[in-house]
Amino acid sequence: MISLPNPKGGRLKCASSMNDTQMQIFNSALESLPQFIDEMDADWCMVYDFMEAQVGSLTDAQWDEVEAVYAPFNNDNRY
Numbered sequence: 483m484i485s486l487p488n489p490k491g492g493r494l495k496c497a498s499s500m501n502d503t504q505m506q507i508f509n510s511a512l513e514s515l516p517q518f519i520d521e522m523d524a525d526w527c528m529v530y531d532f533m534e535a536q537v538g539s540l541t542d543a544q545w546d547e548v549e550a551v552y553a554p555f556n557n558d559n560r561y
Contacts, residue, residue: 504537507536507537508537508540512548515529515552516551520555524555529548529552
């Protein structure tokens with residue numbers, strides 16, 4: 483199994499090693515993300531904090547999914 487380096491130390495799990503519960507938690511957080519962004523007028527930093535608080539460390543592929551959800555809300559050209 484290949485795992486990715488984690489900038490906070492340790493190793494991130496690759497997506498294929500996630501169990502069903504972890505995937506459910508991620509999917510639930512991803513589904514609630516648009517409401518969070520809309521209600522909080524969230525920027526990328528807030529989205530990042532929200533996702534890590536809900537899920538923990540995410541893989542690069544998961545961050546790509548988060549970015550796809552955030553993109554329509556992004557009105558700040560810095561991100």
